[in-house]
Amino acid sequence: MLMKRLSSGLLVILSVLLLSGCWDRWELNELSIITGMAIDKSDENYELTMQSINPAEIASQEIGNGYAQSFNTTEIAPTIHESLRKHVNKSPRRAFISHLQVLVISEEVAREGITNILDFFYRDHEVRSDFFVLVAKDDQRAKEIMGIVTPLENVPSQNMFDSLQYGARSYGGTRIVTLDDLYQDATAPGIEPSLMGVTVVGDLEEGQERSNAEKNTPSTTLLMEGLAIFRNNALVGWLNQDQSKGLNYITGDIRDSVGSFTCPNSQEDEFALESFKERTKYDVRIVNHKPIIDLTVDIGAHISEVNCKDLDLSKEENFYLIQEQAEQEFVATLQETVKEAKAHQADIVGFGQMIHRKHPTVWEQLEDNWAEEFPNVEVTYEVNINITDTGNIINSFSEDD
Amino acid sequence: MRTIAQVSPRSYGFLVFYATCSTALLGLSTSLTSFLHQDAWIIPVVASLLGAGVVFLYTVLARWYPISTIYEMNDQIFGKPIGTVFSLLFLSLPVFHFPAITSYSVTFIQNYTLPSTPFIVIAAIGIGIIAFGIFSGIEPIARTAELCFVFFIVPLLFLIFTTSPLIDIGFLQPYFTSSMFDMTEAFSIFLGNVISNVVIQLTVFPKYLAKKKAGERALWTGYALGCLTLTIITFLCIAVLSPELVAVDHYPAFTLAQEINAAGFLQRVEATITVVWFICIYFNLVLYFHCIIIALKHFLKLTSVRTLIPAIALLLVYLADYYFNNIAEERSFYQYVSVPHSITVGTLLPILMVTVGIIKRKKHQAPLYPAYPDEATVYKLHHSKETKSSKQI
Numbered sequence: 117m118l119m120k121r122l123s124s125g126l127l128v129i130l131s132v133l134l135l136s137g138c139w140d141r142w143e144l145n146e147l148s149i150i151t152g153m154a155i156d157k158s159d160e161n162y163e164l165t166m167q168s169i170n171p172a173e174i175a176s177q178e179i180g181n182g183y184a185q186s187f188n189t190t191e192i193a194p195t196i197h198e199s200l201r202k203h204v205n206k207s208p209r210r211a212f213i214s215h216l217q218v219l220v221i222s223e224e225v226a227r228e229g230i231t232n233i234l235d236f237f238y239r240d241h242e243v244r245s246d247f248f249v250l251v252a253k254d255d256q257r258a259k260e261i262m263g264i265v266t267p268l269e270n271v272p273s274q275n276m277f278d279s280l281q282y283g284a285r286s287y288g289g290t291r292i293v294t295l296d297d298l299y300q301d302a303t304a305p306g307i308e309p310s311l312m313g314v315t316v317v318g319d320l321e322e323g324q325e326r327s328n329a330e331k332n333t334p335s336t337t338l339l340m341e342g343l344a345i346f347r348n349n350a351l352v353g354w355l356n357q358d359q360s361k362g363l364n365y366i367t368g369d370i371r372d373s374v375g376s377f378t379c380p381n382s383q384e385d386e387f388a389l390e391s392f393k394e395r396t397k398y399d400v401r402i403v404n405h406k407p408i409i410d411l412t413v414d415i416g417a418h419i420s421e422v423n424c425k426d427l428d429l430s431k432e433e434n435f436y437l438i439q440e441q442a443e444q445e446f447v448a449t450l451q452e453t454v455k456e457a458k459a460h461q462a463d464i465v466g467f468g469q470m471i472h473r474k475h476p477t478v479w480e481q482l483e484d485n486w487a488e489e490f491p492n493v494e495v496t497y498e499v500n501i502n503i504t505d506t507g508n509i510i511n512s513f514s515e516d517d
Numbered sequence: 518m519r520t521i522a523q524v525s526p527r528s529y530g531f532l533v534f535y536a537t538c539s540t541a542l543l544g545l546s547t548s549l550t551s552f553l554h555q556d557a558w559i560i561p562v563v564a565s566l567l568g569a570g571v572v573f574l575y576t577v578l579a580r581w582y583p584i585s586t587i588y589e590m591n592d593q594i595f596g597k598p599i600g601t602v603f604s605l606l607f608l609s610l611p612v613f614h615f616p617a618i619t620s621y622s623v624t625f626i627q628n629y630t631l632p633s634t635p636f637i638v639i640a641a642i643g644i645g646i647i648a649f650g651i652f653s654g655i656e657p658i659a660r661t662a663e664l665c666f667v668f669f670i671v672p673l674l675f676l677i678f679t680t681s682p683l684i685d686i687g688f689l690q691p692y693f694t695s696s697m698f699d700m701t702e703a704f705s706i707f708l709g710n711v712i713s714n715v716v717i718q719l720t721v722f723p724k725y726l727a728k729k730k731a732g733e734r735a736l737w738t739g740y741a742l743g744c745l746t747l748t749i750i751t752f753l754c755i756a757v758l759s760p761e762l763v764a765v766d767h768y769p770a771f772t773l774a775q776e777i778n779a780a781g782f783l784q785r786v787e788a789t790i791t792v793v794w795f796i797c798i799y800f801n802l803v804l805y806f807h808c809i810i811i812a813l814k815h816f817l818k819l820t821s822v823r824t825l826i827p828a829i830a831l832l833l834v835y836l837a838d839y840y841f842n843n844i845a846e847e848r849s850f851y852q853y854v855s856v857p858h859s860i861t862v863g864t865l866l867p868i869l870m871v872t873v874g875i876i877k878r879k880k881h882q883a884p885l886y887p888a889y890p891d892e893a894t895v896y897k898l899h900h901s902k903e904t905k906s907s908k909q910i
Contacts, residue, residue, distance in 0.1 A: 134642065140633040238765075241628050244775055244785075296762060303761040473690035 148209035150200075151186070152273025154220040154258035155233055158192050162225070162233065164199035165190045165259040166211060167273050174271075184326070185270040188262050196236045213240075216247045217277040219295075220314060222258040226251050226344060226351035230309070231302060237295055245295040248280050251344040251351065253313035261314055264323040267334050276314060279340050288364050288373035289357045290340050302349050305483060306468020310363065313342035313354060347462040347487060355456055362453030365413055366465055368396035379424035380434075380441040388421035389442055389503070400474040407471045407478055408494045411450070417442075418505040422512045429511050439501050447497045458491040467493050521899055524721065526731035528659035531666055533718060533739025535800035538746055540618055541711050543625065543770050543794050545747060546754040548710075548851070550763040552703040553695045555688060557760065558752040560703045561711075565744030567704075568712035572740050574867040575716065576733050579723040580887050581874060584898045587719035588815040594874050601816075603866060608812045610862040611717065611805035617850060618805070619644065619837035622798045624844070625768055630788065637838045643802075644837070648830035650803045651810055652823060655725050658803055669796045676790055677749055679777045684756040709856035711747065713863020714801075715740060720808045729889035770794070806833070 152167035168187050173180035189206040191199040203211040219237070221230060237243050252258040262272055269275040283290035291312050293301075301309035316336060322328055323336025343355040343363065355363065364370040372392055379385045393416030401408045419429070419438070428434055457464050468486050472479040482489050524532075549557035582590045587607055592600035623639045631639065650658050695703075718736060726732035754769045757776060763769045771794075774787035809829060814822045841847040878885055890898065 140631055241632065245772070246775075296758065299762050300759040304759065469687075473687060476691040476694045 142210060142212070146209055147212040148187075148203065148207050149215050150203075150211050150213045151215060151217045151271060152220070152262055152276070153213075153216060153218075154222070154252070154262045155196070155225055156222045156258050157224045157228075161192045161194050162196060162199065163190060163192050163259065164196055165262050166200065166203050167262050167271065168203075168207065168209075168211070169271055184265070186272070188259075190259060196233060197240065212242065214242050214244055216243065218248050218250060218273045218280075220250045220252055220258040220261055220276075221311075222252045223255060223344070223351060225258075226311070226346075229348075229350040230298075230346070231349050234295070234298065234302075238299065243295075245299075247295060248277060249293050249295060249298050249311055250276065250280075250314045250340075251311045253315040253342055253344070253354065256315050260320060261316060261338065264316060264336055264338055265326055265328045266338055267329045267331075270329055272338060275338060276340065279338070280312060283340060284369075285371050286373075288361050288370040291343055291360060291364055291369065301466075302346075304469060306463065306470070306472045306479065306486065307466035308462050308464050309346045309349065310355070310464040311344045311346070312340060313344055315339050315341065343464075345457060345460055345462045345464045347460060352462050353456070353460040355453065358449055359453040359456050362449045363457075363464065365394065366396060366411060366450060366453065368394070370394050374420065375442075375446070377438075377442045377445045379427060380437040381427060382425060385423045385425060386421075387419060387424055387427075387438065389417040389501070390420040391415045391417045391501075398470050400471050402475055402478055405478075406492075406494070407467075407475065407482075408496065409467055409470060410496045410498065412498045413446070413450070413500070415446075415499070415501045417501055417503050418507060419503060420507060422506075424512075427512075429506055435503055439503055442501050442503075443499045446499045446501065450497050450499070454495055461487045461490060463487075463490045467495070522654055522656040522725050523727040524656055524659040524725045524732075525663075526726060526728050526735040528663040529722065529726060529732055530735035530739045530742075531662040532659050532721070532800055532804070533715070533736055534742045534746075535662060535665075535669070535797040536717065536804050537711065537715060537740055537743025538797040539711075539714060539801035540621055540794075540798055541747055542750060542797055543768055544621075545707070545710065546751040546763050546769045547766055548706050549703050549751060550755060550760050550769075552699045552706075554764070555690065555755060555760045556693060556695045556700075557703065557763075558689070558748065558755055559693070560700075560707050561744060561748040561751050564704055564707040564712065565741075565748065568708065568715075568744070569740075571708075571712050571864050571867065572715055572736065574871050575719055575722075576736065577871055577886065578719065578867065578874070579729070579733065580889060581878070583723045583729050583889050584895060586721075586724050586811055586815070587716070588812060589724075590719070590870065594870050594877070603870075604812070604815070607716075607862055607866060608809070610859065611808040613858060614855065615802060615805040615809070615833055616837040616840040617847070617855065618798065618802060619833070620840050620847065622794070623837070624847075625771075625794070628768070629771065629791075637834065640837045641834050643799075644830050644834050647799065647802050647806055648826050650799075651806050652826050655721060655807060658800075658807075662800055665796050665800075668792055672790045672793050673746065676774055676777065676793070677753065679779045679783075680753050680757050680773055683776060684753070685759075686756065688756050688759045705860065706856055708864060709859040710851075711744070713859040716863035716867065717804050717808050720811045721804070723889075727892055727895065729895065733889070806830075 148168040150166050150168050154165040156163040156165070166189050170183065170185050170187055173183055173185045187207065189203055191202040191205070193199040193202060200211050200213065221233065225233065252261055264272050266272050266275040269278060280290045280292055284292050291310065293309070293311050298309055298311070301307050316323060317339045318334070318336030320336065328334045328336050341357055343360040344351050345353050345355060361373065374388055374390050376386045376388050379387055395414040397412045399410045401410065422429065454465060463486065467490060468479070468482070471482065546557060549560050553560065578590055582593060585593065588604045591603045591607070594600065595603060619640055623636055623643065626639055627634065627636065650661070722732050722736055723729050750770055750773070754763045754773050758766070758769060758772060762772070766772050771787060771791070774790040777786055777790070778784040810822050810826065813819065813825060841850065875885060
């Protein structure tokens with residue numbers, strides 16, 4: 117009986133010791149939630165800008181003080197992790213990066229190579245790999261991008277995250293690259309990374325004021341445009357928006373997009389197609405010991421706008437005419453993309469990877485000097501656009517049916 | 518009156534299932550992928566089939582000595598002195614691996630959830646629960662295994678079904694390009710870390726199972742399910758995360774769980790999924806502990822070992838804490854010590870036992886693949902064990 121009491125007493129003490137709480141807990145009010153990070157170069161060190169959100173100002177149930185919704189701090193240290201921990205020097209809370217949404221790298225840093233700055237993000241246990249990586253374009257300092265007060269979403273990192281995410285679903289000019297994708301592209305044989313560009317349009321000073329978000333036409337906005345292309349994991353050039361779209365089509369990373377094409381019967385006027393079903397296939401043939409890559413892009417599309425004169429869309433043959441015209445222009449876009457990549461010897465398309473996957477033995481011979489071989493690879497394009505619909509009306513008002 | 522614990526075949530099947538998965542469920546794909554890149558998923562498929570041969574050896578031994586543990590089998594096959602040497606060799610497997618696996622799993626917990634909690638605290642709490650399990654006996658352990666099934670299979674299936682839409686077949690291409698040498702090396706890892714580990718089952722099966730025949734079936738089912746799970750997880754890791762990422766990731770299956778995103782709202786659930794690894798590592802460690810305890814019982818001819826459990830547990834906590842100085846040492850242990858050691862104990866030793874056994878049995882004209890005795894016979898055998906076992910071959 118005594119034994120039983122003694123053991124139950126011990127059990128109570130043990131429970132108190134073991135169930136009292138977590139050893140190293142950090143309560144929410146002790147954490148500063150970092151949603152965006154920007155990396156610039158400052159002499160030999162990295163200058164890390166961290167954007168933490170101000171929950172009291174963002175929460176919809178609370179009436180805030182009208183202070184800024186986010187809080188940026190900048191720290192300089194030789195390593196990223198040290199800068200991150202130094203955050204607390206300027207902030208009352210510890211930096212917590214599990215909810216990181218965007219990482220903006222300045223062009224200067226990207227030109228030196230991205231592998232050493234990315235190491236921390238793969239190594240640290242707090243980091244999840246679902247945030248997007250961007251490059252600050254036009255010599256814009258990454259730090260300044262984080263400083264813009266953007267309308268609608270006042271936190272710039274959230275603004276960029278949403279812009280990229282929804283852009284990929286509705287226009288296709290943006291390319292979503294998460295940390296995992298970046299790792300794959302940076303280390304896998306025969307493919308180089310490409311990262312989305314971001315820049316500031318308008319006046320930088322005014323953009324940092326709160327009044328920027330108070331205007332109907334803000335003087336300063338962020339702009340997601342262009343794609344940074346890499347060779348040996350260092351930035352070597354940029355693709356423009358059309359070429360970025362072309363790349364998305366080639367790699368099959370597009371979901372919904374709109375493109376404008378010239379009318380088959382007149383050079384000045386345009387029609388627009390909304391694509392909704394994209395499928396890209398590739399094949400690699402070996403002819404005379406040289407690889408030839410056959411790209412096939414199948415697109416299902418609607419006609420979403422017609423400005424062409426004298427084009428009767430109620431006739432079936434005109435559909436084929438439009439299809440053919442669109443296909444030709446589309447091939448030209450794809451060619452442009454590949455041409456630009458070849459000019460920089462940067463295999464962002466992953467032709468090397470295609471050869472590796474289909475003909476591993478051929479790849480072994482090409483692998484060692486792939487950067488030189490890549491511009492010589494022949495590519496054939498086949499685009500099949502299948503127009504099924506013309507929207508709510510058949511012909512434009514200019515037509516008399 | 519029952520003199521010996523009786524594990525039901527179904528519970529035992531779960532026990533084998535968890536123990537086969539063990540730490541391999543968390544980290545196997547890394548070691549396979551670092552050798553074979555995109556081809557790594559072939560190894561679990563081929564090796565589990567070949568490994569069935571090894572498991573068959575265990576069942577042959579079980580059929581020959583249906584009321585013994587591996588320690589008693591050794592004595593009966595090789596005779597007392599040489600048998601003891603081989604039993605000690607077998608004992609080295611749990612003794613070497615218990616601290617190693619504890620260290621691996623505590624590092625995992627430290628890495629992801631409790632970064633500044635001291636190692637020894639996590640290890641002490643973990644081993645405390647294991648010791649409690651052993652204290653309760655093998656029968657409650659097996660029942661717990663059966664009860665844990667829900668908490669194991671639901672998160673596991675959830676992990677599989679939510680990540681399978683993310684499969685990119687391109688990551689698996691080109692197919693079958695790895696050299697034979699790398700294949701053999703990866704195969705030896707699987708043979709060492711997964712298949713040879715099943716040998717610890719010989720301290721439970723056949724002795725503690727009343728229904729031997731059904732127990733054998735449970736061993737096969739558990740082994741098959743374990744290998745199937747490992748195959749699926751390895752495949753998913755490579756096809757979802759890409760071989761490049763898996764090859765450098767310490768805990769690829771955990772990274773896979775981080776990818777879960779069901780309908781945009783059910784995400785960041787990897788901390789919940791970890792229960793899968795906790796369950797299978799727990800039961801694997803419990804079986805290792807059981808091996809050590811049974812060995813003490815056997816070597817020191819004790820009737821009860823309960824009083825020794827806390828002492829052994831304390832020793833194991835400190836052993837786990839001081840086992841590795843750093844992660845590099847741990848990796849080289851798995852590469853250069855664990856694999857050859859496990860293969861020696863889990864594959865070569867049973868081969869030797871069966872070979873010697875066959876020669877002896879041929880001489881005595883005993884059947885090479887006897888049927889299991891029925892329950893009544895087993896009961897009788899257990900009671901007259903002291904007198905009969907010495908005469909048994």
